[in-house]
Amino acid sequence: MSSCPVSQSTSPPSDTVKTSDTVKISCTASSCCSNNTRSEAATKEHQTSTVSGGMQLSWTITGMDCPGCATKIENAVKGLNGVTQARVTFATERLLVAVENRAGIRDDILKTLGELGFAVKDDDASKTAVDCFLKKYWRIVSLALFMLIAVLVQGVFPVAGNGFFYLATLWGLYPVATKAWQSARNGSPFSIETLMTTAATGALFLGETVEAAMVLLLFMIGEHMEAFAAGKARQGVRKLMALTPETACQIDKYGHKTEVSAHTLTPGDIIEILPGSRLPVDGELLTANVSFDESALTGESVPVEHHPGEHVMAGSLSVDRVARLKVISKPGESAVDRIIRLIEEAEERKAPVERFIDAFSRWYTPLMMFMAVLVVLVPPLAFGQPWIEWIYKALTLLLIACPCALVISTPAAVTSALARASRNGALVKGGAALELLGSVTTVAFDKTGTLTAGKPVVTHITPFDYSTPNPEREVLRLAAAVESGSTHPLAKAIVARALEMNIRLPATGEIEVKAGLGVQGQVEDKTVVVASPRYLHDSLTEGAQQQLEQLEEQGNTIAVVTVEGDLVGFIALRDDPRTEAPNAIASLKAMGINSIMLTGDNPRAAKTIASQLGMAYRSGLLPGDKSAEIESLRKQGRVAMIGDGINDAPALKTADIGIAMGSGADVALETADCALTHNRVAELADLIELSRATMNVIRQNIFLAVGSKAVFLVTTLLGMTGLWVAVLADTGATALVTANALRLLRNRSGNTRKD
Structure with a gap:
């Protein structure tokens, strides 16, 4: 549907250098057969922007089956002359490269991608489904046909049929060996392609042509199965990227x-x-x-x-x-852009278990190759065993050594969990934060804007200076003038009340914000302060103190207004709890998690809110006090802090996990490890439950991956497992762990809203 049925302006071509630092992902289609019409700028294969005298290029990559593929691309592109930085995000399939402004750099990058077996996304809408199918599967289809012909010929002419299997193996081996060579040249010598090339070549020398061809066919099928599973895991991110029209x-x-x-x-x-x-x-x-x-x-x-x-x-x-x-x-800074950016940054913040598996996989493959060499040499040399038998077992061991299932076990689960969390309105900045969430024992809440709706209203004005005709109006006029530039909910409520009463606000100068206390400024050549009652501390008269306590016992938050140091009035405000807050606290309690409210508000108002929600509280806290309380709570277990204001940023940083409300201050969002974009604390329990489920899935996946390797290692040494069975087992394990991880994409909680 066109929203603007008028003459259209022409978009500039995407290969023109832009003055913005923002790089827009060029394609968000889920397949190469997308029929969506797009602007000219969107259909180009890459976008360019200027960055500090150089250029920043962005492509959307196809063919990445697992995070290992992203690492291969990064290593290869970083090694190119003129490339200063390269980063690949597996979740968004995005390659971002910072380069020197020299001729031919784009062609060099694209050539390298092609040599590694990857390509930029093709958005040609004219391509048919058949074109796309052939482009993706022609090598598999042709190898399968080659093998079928070999089977038919072998039935009549055994020698010729064996020759056809030999040719079929070479046909399937060429692209795999090419990728293995390119990966080795670019810093990844122990890739899965290297293992497959070694095993298939060894099988040919042993005369096992049928098994060699079958190994390659099953490997190619397994790769496409991984690609399909990875695409399912990335589906939530793709939908998010496709939300905004071009x-x-x-x-x-x-x-x-x-x-x-x-x-x-x-x-x-x-x-x-x-x-x-x-x-x-x-x-x-x-x-x-x-x-x-x-x-x-x-x-x-x-x-x-x-x-x-x-x-x-x-x-x-x-x-x-x-x-x-x-x-x-601004361009590139919308809510969707920020979410996508956080998802991309999340991949750099891996969970401890994910970092361990990455490190383990780096020495696991070389170790297994060393074991294969021992299997070849030790039995024949030490015990006089037949060489051919043990060479065959060593080749099978190489295929079992493929670490795909183990490598993808954790990132597949983390990606699925992050996609489900973002779909339900929660952003988690990486696997590390996701893992920690499940082990939280205490959640500390800010009050205003977190447990409460963040929309306080003025309930009462108490003047103490009756030298003006309308003292209540005068107190409000002075307070609103000083608070007019503030974004704090209490300040907005005071200004809103003044506007409702049609009060004209005077000019204000020399505004100074004092964190946790209030704000002061010059109004009509007088110093006006709007602050917390602690600002006056013990200087209140007995009558004023009684008025203050009475208002606070009613659940009000009090703003003290002074002029030139003299008290002129109180402004009472009340902010009621969010409707979902009681259920959120109850859900956490049912999970064995303690809740506590940390607020700078007065003890009486804090007690009123805390009693309504059934939780503990600490009141009268400055930003530094909140951090100290968090440090104290951490001695008893892992602590999550959830808040939305600038004054919450230190506590968010101090906590094991910082959680920001999506409508909060930018500094809170940047400091936090998670963000609730929909501003509903009810989703917190679901997020913690998702973290626990994710860790369970990761443990299950590691058991499946390592357990299958152990079983087939034994069966191989006993001579019970052949080459093609080993590949089938490895592919099956990869499919199992991926399917298990994809279960996390489903919503199970009754509290979680489904879209």
């Missing part, structure tokens, strides 16, 4: 509509989307009362009604009417 309907100041590339939109631009269309960027709604389906981003199945002035995330779908919005995100 074009947008922009409206200029004269009301003219033009279809433009979404990547050219900047903050302040006005765009329009039709019902059934998705928002390409983050926007501020200008149209009254529009419902948006945000399920793809938040997991919330019910459309959410938004009002003018509210922010709407990129990827949200307009449900009921034409909507106009003002762009508020």
Whole structure:
């Protein structure tokens, strides 16, 4: 559906160097047969941007079956002349390369990818399904046909049939041996292709032509099975990447509509989307009362009604009417872009068990090759055993040594878990954070904006200076003037109340924020402070202290307003708990996890909220105090801290796991290990449960991978396992661990919303 039925502007070609530092992934289609129409900029094979005098190139890669493939590409590309940095993200199939600006560098990179057996994604919509099938499977199909002919010929002419099997093996061996050679040249000498090449070549010399050909056929089939499984694991990420349309309907100041590339939109631009269309960027709604389906981003199945002035995330779908919005995100910095960036960064933060397996696999294959050499030499030389028999067993051992199942056992589970978490509105920055989540024994919560809705309202104003005609209005006027530039929920509530009362705010200067205490500024040549009651400490009169305690016992948070150091009034505000907060705390308790609220609020207000939620609390805490409380709690076990404000950042960093609310301050989101993008604490229990399930799956996968190797190692040495059975067993183990990992993509919890 076109959202802008007017003359379209032409997008610039993608190979033009852009001035932005942002690199846009060129293709988000799930297969090479995509029929989606895209802008010219999107159909190019790569995107380019300038970076510090050089260039940054980005491609979407096809053919990566496991994280080991990503490592091969990185090692190869890093070794090219002119490449300063290379990074491959397996989850998004993205290759990002920083290069010197020299001629031919793109061709060198593409040539290297081709030599390794990988290619950039082809988005030619004119290709048919048959074209795509042949491109992906022609080598398998041709090898299978070659072997079928060999079988038929061998039935009549045994010698000729054996020759056909010999040729079939060479036909299947050529691409495998080529990849093995290229991998060895680029720093990966012990690749699976090396093992397959050695085993198939050895089988030919032993005259086992049928088994040699069968080994290669099963290996190729296994590779495509891995690719299919990897594609399923990446499906959630692909759907996320496809949420934002490539074009947008922009409206200029004269009301003219033009279809433009979404990547050219900047903050302040006005765009329009039709019902059934998705928002390409983050926007501020200008149209009254529009419902948006945000399920793809938040997991919330019910459309959410938004009002003018509210922010709407990129990827949200307009449900009921034409909507106009003002762009508020820079190119490459929308909600979807940030999520994808976090997913890419997550691959660099591997779980401890994943790092161990990576290290183990690096010496495992060379060790198994050394064992194969011993199997060849020791029995014949030491015990006079027949050479051919033990060479055959050694070749079988090489195939059993293929570490695919072990290497993919952990990343497949982690990728599936991260995809499910992001689908349900939780971002986890890597396997390390995911692993730690399951071992948490205590969760510390910030109060305002985390356990509460973050939308406090002014409930009462108590003036102490009656020298003006309307003292309550004057207290509010001064406080709102100082708080007008703040993003703190309490400050917003004070300003909102002043605007409701049509109070004109005076100019304010020399604003100074004091973390955990309040804010001060110059208003009409006087120093006005809006702060916590601890700011005055013991200087309150007995009457003021009684008023303060009475308001706090009602569950209010108090803002003290002073002018030139003299108390002029109290502003009482109340922020009620989130509706889902009681269930969230109860769910954690049922899992054996303690909950505690850490707040800078007064003890009486904190006690009111904590008693409603059934949890412990610590009150009157400054940012440093929260960190100290976290350190104390860590002595009893692993601690997760969840918050949303700038003042929560130190505690988030101190905790074993920091969890930020998605609507929180940028510094909190950057500091945290996880983020709840939908702002529902109810999902926290599901996230911890997912972490525990992931670790169970990883343990199961390692047992399957290592156990199968051990079993077939014994059967090989006993002469019970042949070459093709060894390959079939390895492929089967890989398929099993991958299928087991894919179970994590399914939602099981009743609390988790399904999209």
